Amino acid sequence: MEKILFKYIDVPDQYEIDTYIKNGGYRALPKALKEYSPNDLIEMVKKSGLRGRGGAGFPAGLKWGFVPKDSPNPKFLLCNADEGEPGTFKDRWLIEKDPHQLIEGIIISSYAIGAHRAFIYIRGEFAFGAERLKNAISEAYQKGYLGRNILGSGFDLDLEVYRGGGAYICGEETSLMESIEGNRGNPRLKPPFPASVGLYKNPTVINNVETLSNVPHIVLNGALWYAKIGMPKSTGTKIFSLSGHVNRPGNYELPMGTPLRELIYDHGGGIKDERELKAVIPGGVSTPVLTSQLVNVKMDFESLFEAGSLLGSGAVIVMDETTCMVKVAYRLSRFYEHESCGKCVPCREGTRWIRMIMARIENGKGREEDIDLLLDICTNIAGKTVCPMGDAAVVPIMSTIQKFREEYEYHIKNKKCMVDLGTRFV
Amino acid sequence: MDRADKTDTDEADMVNLSIDGKEVTVEEGTTILKAAQKLGIEIPTFCWHDKLEPVGACRMCLVEVEKMSKLQIACDTVVSEGMVVKTNTPQVIKARKGVLEFLLINHPLDCPTCDKGGECDLQNFVFRYGSDKSRFVEEKRRFIVDPKSKLDDLSISPQIIRNMNRCILCRKCVRFINQIAGENDLGTFRRGAKSEINMLPDIPVDNPYSGNVVEICPVGALTSQSFRYKIRVWQTEKVHTICPNCGDGCNITLWAKDDRVYRITSRRNDRVDEGFLCDKGRFGFEFVGLGGG
Numbered sequence: 012m013e014k015i016l017f018k019y020i021d022v023p024d025q026y027e028i029d030t031y032i033k034n035g036g037y038r039a040l041p042k043a044l045k046e047y048s049p050n051d052l053i054e055m056v057k058k059s060g061l062r063g064r065g066g067a068g069f070p071a072g073l074k075w076g077f078v079p080k081d082s083p084n085p086k087f088l089l090c091n092a093d094e095g096e097p098g099t100f101k102d103r104w105l106i107e108k109d110p111h112q113l114i115e116g117i118i119i120s121s122y123a124i125g126a127h128r129a130f131i132y133i134r135g136e137f138a139f140g141a142e143r144l145k146n147a148i149s150e151a152y153q154k155g156y157l158g159r160n161i162l163g164s165g166f167d168l169d170l171e172v173y174r175g176g177g178a179y180i181c182g183e184e185t186s187l188m189e190s191i192e193g194n195r196g197n198p199r200l201k202p203p204f205p206a207s208v209g210l211y212k213n214p215t216v217i218n219n220v221e222t223l224s225n226v227p228h229i230v231l232n233g234a235l236w237y238a239k240i241g242m243p244k245s246t247g248t249k250i251f252s253l254s255g256h257v258n259r260p261g262n263y264e265l266p267m268g269t270p271l272r273e274l275i276y277d278h279g280g281g282i283k284d285e286r287e288l289k290a291v292i293p294g295g296v297s298t299p300v301l302t303s304q305l306v307n308v309k310m311d312f313e314s315l316f317e318a319g320s321l322l323g324s325g326a327v328i329v330m331d332e333t334t335c336m337v338k339v340a341y342r343l344s345r346f347y348e349h350e351s352c353g354k355c356v357p358c359r360e361g362t363r364w365i366r367m368i369m370a371r372i373e374n375g376k377g378r379e380e381d382i383d384l385l386l387d388i389c390t391n392i393a394g395k396t397v398c399p400m401g402d403a404a405v406v407p408i409m410s411t412i413q414k415f416r417e418e419y420e421y422h423i424k425n426k427k428c429m430v431d432l433g434t435r436f437v
Numbered sequence: 438m439d440r441a442d443k444t445d446t447d448e449a450d451m452v453n454l455s456i457d458g459k460e461v462t463v464e465e466g467t468t469i470l471k472a473a474q475k476l477g478i479e480i481p482t483f484c485w486h487d488k489l490e491p492v493g494a495c496r497m498c499l500v501e502v503e504k505m506s507k508l509q510i511a512c513d514t515v516v517s518e519g520m521v522v523k524t525n526t527p528q529v530i531k532a533r534k535g536v537l538e539f540l541l542i543n544h545p546l547d548c549p550t551c552d553k554g555g556e557c558d559l560q561n562f563v564f565r566y567g568s569d570k571s572r573f574v575e576e577k578r579r580f581i582v583d584p585k586s587k588l589d590d591l592s593i594s595p596q597i598i599r600n601m602n603r604c605i606l607c608r609k610c611v612r613f614i615n616q617i618a619g620e621n622d623l624g625t626f627r628r629g630a631k632s633e634i635n636m637l638p639d640i641p642v643d644n645p646y647s648g649n650v651v652e653i654c655p656v657g658a659l660t661s662q663s664f665r666y667k668i669r670v671w672q673t674e675k676v677h678t679i680c681p682n683c684g685d686g687c688n689i690t691l692w693a694k695d696d697r698v699y700r701i702t703s704r705r706n707d708r709v710d711e712g713f714l715c716d717k718g719r720f721g722f723e724f725v726g727l728g729g730g
Contacts, residue, residue: 178628180628195625200491200492200493200510200513348629348630349629350629351628351629351630352628352629353606353625353627353628353629353630353631353632354492354494354606355493355494355495355496356494356495356496356497356536356539356540356605356606357496357535357536357539359539359606359629359630359632360539360540360542360543360630361539362629362630363578363629363630364539364542364573364575367575368575371575378574384572390531390535391531391532391535391536391538391539392535394506394507394508395496395499395507395508395532395535395536396496397493397494397496
């Protein structure tokens, strides 16, 4: 199948505007500005079935449609490039290797929602990507794709790169806005939703890098073309960031609905050292772990939901038979404790408590009652926090206990891992 | 015109809802918490203060709302027509217990020596809604101010002492200084379980309204230098009076025993003082009882 977003990803200087244009770039933009009204574009994206690639999978066209048309306030488009979900590294490629594809998507999307200011909020660690974007943006200004009266259409847009300070929570859309405004990266209460009260209290749309990068292709080839790719309700391609115990880790752009088996064995070259597959986290660490029995699951929003997990950001973390699931859960509990913003009680105190209990179990000081205690702490966090981070933080704990409870019990009873870790961890 | 002076026949649209089976009619835009207060139903809160923007940080006011899958915070959920709210279901009780447990696991439980004892929201709510057993066997978190000292007190102004170990991070103090006093003397530093309330580095809180943060602190994290360790609140006699310092005439309460005044707090009267006092009125009482001309 032909790649869409990654078609020119291996062209060495694709990040330069001339190469991008030579390879068919900036053709969707004049088409969008001249042939379509903003409303046409919103309808087109709705029809294409494009869903948000940041994790939640919210239909992009619907999100754009929520922006009040009669509002006298300025509107903003924010590109969420705070790619922080552990295991995810797809946006990084799109930014570093093909930044103009993203910029073209941002310009078209801004036109569709009526925004004249757009920001790319990029995580602090992506220093190189931020540099690439800044250069690409100034190239786009020079060619008249950004600034006043873009391509003679009368449409104005200014685009800026805003670098984050390195906090996972700033990938959450309301924290992201707080961060741009210069405040602590803490989530806001919803409602009101960003579409009506967002950045500086103005209507705001926040889309992921991959989502926006799809937009030029939809404009060029049409909504129906896009809707035919992938699955009926999860259209298009998805970039899967494959990592863990596979022979060929990396980013793979495949149609939605590609079986997990195909991703791991055909594209990823199978499990390292011919070992057995044990478990997969299919969509970043905030999605429930799958056991190896589910290796035939299709990788799309619906199929993974039915399988008891989520597509999330498409970060596929593969774990082989030498993986101790208690150790995995402990490692992830440290991540969530470190990244909790501290605003609301259950997440702030709960993630720390969970990490302490996990550390005890991991270090052979677990008690029999700790497993039920962990589950109860998880239920006291889930659904009770300001933002979805609380729900995310309990996922690795709950799903590993649910599916690998015997490993926890073994760890507590025998003060060591149930699995043979092989030689790598000794 | 004051909002409270409006009658029900005014132009505002009214909304009918039920809370714990009791019907109530309130103005459109009212929060569940306010509607419950109208009915005399207590929904416990830590971070809510009706003069401050809601932050929904403490999660203590979670209630059940019919047709909503998750529990909702009463302090920031606006009522709608026909809404059915329940504040006493097993789910709500469990959520409250959970929040209180989270707040207590790292709390020093030093109530016997804490000035807030007897008027502490955390103490009161744990008595009412909490558990009497702890499931926390780990070492408690401690914010160390001075490694050589056993005390964790930090003087953040000539009038205010901070004890971060008692703090529940409701941020009422930060928000008061910010939203009401209009300054930035206090802030939240670091993040997650390491978050702390503090003055700016080496810049003590210097604000004519700073004493209010001691009064609105729901726990013993911020205490006043002049009142500390002097007396227990329940041993004092409360005398309602008017502040004599200026023509504003803020309504105040003197906390006194044996003709000695120990502290002054606000006796909120929204038409006069909005429930806040200036530091002159709050702390300027040492002359009382000294006699003289």
